[in-house]
Amino acid sequence: MVATFEPKSEYKVIGTRPIRHDGLDKVTGRAIYGADIKLPNMIWGTVLRSPHAHARIKSVDTSAAEAMDGVHAVVVNADLPKAENKMVDLGEGATNLKWAVDNILASDKVLYAGHAIAGVAAVDRYTAEEAARAIKVEYEVLPSATNVDDTIASDMPAILEEFVGSPGAEESGHANHVKEFVHEFGDPDEAFGGADHVIEAEFSLEMVHQGYIEPHNATAVWDEDGRLKIWTSTQGAFTVRQQVAAVLQMSESKIRVTPLEIGGGFGGKIPIYLEPVAAALSRKAGNVPVKMIMERRSVFEGSGPAAGGKINLKLGATKDGKLVAADSTLRMEAGAYPGSLVGASGMCIYACYNIPNMRITGYDVLVNKPKVAAYRAPGSPQVAFAIETLVDDLCEQAGFDKWQFRRDNAAKEGTRRGDGPIFPRIGMEEVLDAAKETDHWNSDIGEASPGRVRGRGFASGYWFNVGLQSSVNLSLNDDGTVELVEGSTDIGGTRASIAMQAAETLGITAEDVNPTVVDTDTVGFTAVTGGSRVTYATGYAAYNAAIEMIDKLKVRASRLWSIDEDDVQFEDGVFSSKSDPELSIGFKDLAGKLGDTGGPVTSTGSVDLEAAGGAYGTHICDLEIDPETGKTDVVRYTIVQDAGRAIHPSYVEGQMQGGAAQGIGWALNEEYYMSDDGVMANSSYLDYRMPTSLDLPSIETVIVEVPNPVHPYGVRGVGEVPIVPPVPAVGNAIKDAIGIRLREAPMNAGRIVAALDS
Amino acid sequence: MTTQVTPGPSRVHVRTTINGNSHEFLVPPYMSLLDTLREIVGLTGTKEGCLDGNCGACTVSLDGRIVDSCLVLGAEIDGKSVETVEGMATSEGLHPLQQAFLEEAALQCGICTPGFLVAAKGLLDNEPAPDEHRIRHWLAGNLCRCTGYDKIVRAVQKASAEMA
Known part of the structure; x- marks a missing residue:
């Protein structure tokens, strides 16, 4: 039974904008990020990576590297415990242990350019890099493929030989093309037959990267008793512990992971890359600490980007504007190992709408590119590009108003999501209504500069959010302040949003709560900072811990007053006797009088939440295009999003703006540009070209609050949904500006010029 | 050895x-x-x-x-x-840019923040009252992947006003 809550309209702490607790450290340079740690006797590690997209490793000769002055250790796959070909749970769902280990250090084959082959530890970073260059690898280069079409060519070998002859591969006809699911509901084929308007199209997207500014890093050292200590920048210390334990085949409790400050993640800092290499190097070098920082090129080539792929979508509507049928085939790039997150794409593709007859077929497609990882609402922006574009085209074809059609068919409580679940209370309708009320919607698009053209588009998006497990410990200080210990790494202000929920519950100020993110020895299991879950789930755990603290303090007050426990109540930060109005004491005053009532007061809260409450957003984009060059400038951009309840509105706005900025980059410019031989040709920030401050306007935000009934304060996750609408919103604006529909992302200058020329 | x-x-x-x-x-x-x-x-x-x-x-x-x-x-x-x-901070306290970054929530993960602060100080030391476009142009060499820059630009504007 899931508990439900009635929202309050007024709060004392929630909805205010206090300065974040970790702010001072982060504006003064004192905050310790993963790369900042320094330990006694520490040496440096680096990784040798494959220059080939697909090759058999014939031999690896490390002798020259090992002989170099200043080199302490060299490790290859054989220095890791032998991994069986079996499925294990690594906290992100089941995966094959051999694949997980091979992605850390390749064994028999390299599957993408950038695939790690060997680790080197030396007295300093420069020496380690010199030594890595001295390792000789003999390759037998194999044919490679970097997109979903080329990889299923008849002469393209299986990237993972385990899939040869598997049921999924048999059905699709190629070992690199694994059918994951078919979701079907109603009778889509019959519904298309009865529809007055049917439209279909193919959409294509390239792989993109999260682009976090801080490279991956890890520092590891073994104790003499076999305990492994790791310091790293991660979205989940416990997830690192889980993955490292699996790869090194040791007990989780023998590993302590200390999460240092993290410089961005967006899903990409959930998997491990360097940690087992640092551990293996530390052991081989005599149990000294080994620190590793991934260079930027390797972050692009060797970490976990977001899937590109192809989406075929068909929609059917009646002449009076009712969406009656949808059918889609999703072929998403997994990279070199399975896991494209096509399942999430299937959950999201129809989630803005109520479609009574539908089918979704999902394929996980292996290509010679790095194994994809989560990227902010993973899988949803790609399918939003397809459906929000095709909905616009359907409206134009049939003469429907684009807003009214979306409003009439909007998903609401009771609507069935494409993959089966029935929606609880959601805010799609409210978001669309609020979008129509914005200043942006009701303002003229303005004059284009001479020779240029302007266009406006809008689009919506959905993300399901997750709950999962979180733990929080509280301890009360004599002065009435509270220490809050949590396991959720703070990527964007969640110390504040968790502390504020504890403070609200306890009747004290945000500043009275001191939140600390701790290592895996020091707090109960806490799942990743991901899935837009931290303010929701860890906030819920903080609420539970605060409620337990209040219950304990009621007992203490009853002892102080020598009255019955049940006679004590707590309201607005004050404990009082129900029967004797003379007896009352504030939270902080009581904290100073606990000496004789039974010792220090501590409490804990933990949750395991299944229901999360999905979130919706609608974005409006005005842009200006130079038809000569194809250069596109976003000139005005507004985000409307349901936050359930905004705990700290500034950081909710920040999530919205940041997600939109990434989505605008995805729409207009960002891509893995692969050379013919399968190497990423733009693996630097110069060439990958993420949006700069000069590329973006001031992004306007409207927070809609449709309280989430399964959270004490009505919170919905806010971090991910803002990256979903931008790609189609930009595409719809481009169509409005130049009258041509682009169905391939990025919709960059070259594609715009080519479209205008044809 | x-x-x-x-x-x-x-x-x-x-x-x-x-x-x-x-x-x-x-x-x-x-x-x-x-x-x-x-x-x-x-x-x-x-x-x-x-x-x-x-x-x-x-x-x-x-x-x-x-x-x-x-x-x-x-x-x-x-x-x-x-x-x-x-x-940047002295015994007198934070630099106005540091204070404005905190008040305007101009950082999320914070990894780019030191670079932005030093770059923005370089601007305000020479041009005390830059307009929004000038700020965006000056800071275009500093990437932030979290904020979408809006709150950073506002923080620089706020610090500029405070220092005037």
Whole structure:
């Protein structure tokens, strides 16, 4: 039974904008990020990576590297415990242990350019890099493929030989093309037959990267008793512990992971890359600490980007504007190992709408590119590009108003999501209504500069959010302040949003709560900072811990007053006797009088939440295009999003703006540009070209609050949904500006010029 | 047998001023100013993002000029003056830019923040009242992947107003 809550309209702490607790450290340079740690006797590690997209490793000769002055250790796959070909749970769902280990250090084959082959530890970073260059690898280069079409060519070998002859591969006809699911509901084929308007199209997207500014890093050292200590920048210390334990085949409790400050993640800092290499190097070098920082090129080539792929979508509507049928085939790039997150794409593709007859077929497609990882609402922006574009085209074809059609068919409580679940209370309708009320919607698009053209588009998006497990410990200080210990790494202000929920519950100020993110020895299991879950789930755990603290303090007050426990109540930060109005004491005053009532007061809260409450957003984009060059400038951009309840509105706005900025980059410019031989040709920030401050306007935000009934304060996750609408919103604006529909992302200058020329 | 001494050519003697303090040290001739600050001087507030001058996370001020410290050698600062994020706050308190970044929620993960602060200070030291476009143009060498820049620009505007 899931508990439900009635929202309050007024709060004392929630909805205010206090300065974040970790702010001072982060504006003064004192905050310790993963790369900042320094330990006694520490040496440096680096990784040798494959220059080939697909090759058999014939031999690896490390002798020259090992002989170099200043080199302490060299490790290859054989220095890791032998991994069986079996499925294990690594906290992100089941995966094959051999694949997980091979992605850390390749064994028999390299599957993408950038695939790690060997680790080197030396007295300093420069020496380690010199030594890595001295390792000789003999390759037998194999044919490679970097997109979903080329990889299923008849002469393209299986990237993972385990899939040869598997049921999924048999059905699709190629070992690199694994059918994951078919979701079907109603009778889509019959519904298309009865529809007055049917439209279909193919959409294509390239792989993109999260682009976090801080490279991956890890520092590891073994104790003499076999305990492994790791310091790293991660979205989940416990997830690192889980993955490292699996790869090194040791007990989780023998590993302590200390999460240092993290410089961005967006899903990409959930998997491990360097940690087992640092551990293996530390052991081989005599149990000294080994620190590793991934260079930027390797972050692009060797970490976990977001899937590109192809989406075929068909929609059917009646002449009076009712969406009656949808059918889609999703072929998403997994990279070199399975896991494209096509399942999430299937959950999201129809989630803005109520479609009574539908089918979704999902394929996980292996290509010679790095194994994809989560990227902010993973899988949803790609399918939003397809459906929000095709909905616009359907409206134009049939003469429907684009807003009214979306409003009439909007998903609401009771609507069935494409993959089966029935929606609880959601805010799609409210978001669309609020979008129509914005200043942006009701303002003229303005004059284009001479020779240029302007266009406006809008689009919506959905993300399901997750709950999962979180733990929080509280301890009360004599002065009435509270220490809050949590396991959720703070990527964007969640110390504040968790502390504020504890403070609200306890009747004290945000500043009275001191939140600390701790290592895996020091707090109960806490799942990743991901899935837009931290303010929701860890906030819920903080609420539970605060409620337990209040219950304990009621007992203490009853002892102080020598009255019955049940006679004590707590309201607005004050404990009082129900029967004797003379007896009352504030939270902080009581904290100073606990000496004789039974010792220090501590409490804990933990949750395991299944229901999360999905979130919706609608974005409006005005842009200006130079038809000569194809250069596109976003000139005005507004985000409307349901936050359930905004705990700290500034950081909710920040999530919205940041997600939109990434989505605008995805729409207009960002891509893995692969050379013919399968190497990423733009693996630097110069060439990958993420949006700069000069590329973006001031992004306007409207927070809609449709309280989430399964959270004490009505919170919905806010971090991910803002990256979903931008790609189609930009595409719809481009169509409005130049009258041509682009169905391939990025919709960059070259594609715009080519479209205008044809 | 391995050694704890860095191999390679002999080190360069450097006397320099960092955040107003005199420093004297030996640095390998190939070591970047970024690594020199972080590994030799011990100031880790300056961050590594890309090591090829395209993200601005390692921005410092060198004799009053904004540079990417990953593109400068440590040996080059001999006789010069370097300012890093650690030098912005004084015993009087935070620099107005630091205060404005906190109040305007202009940071999320915070890894780009030191670079933005040093770069923005470089702007306001020379141009006390830049308009929004000028701020966006000046900061275009600093990448932020979290904020979408809006709150950063507002924070710089706020600090500019406070310092006027």
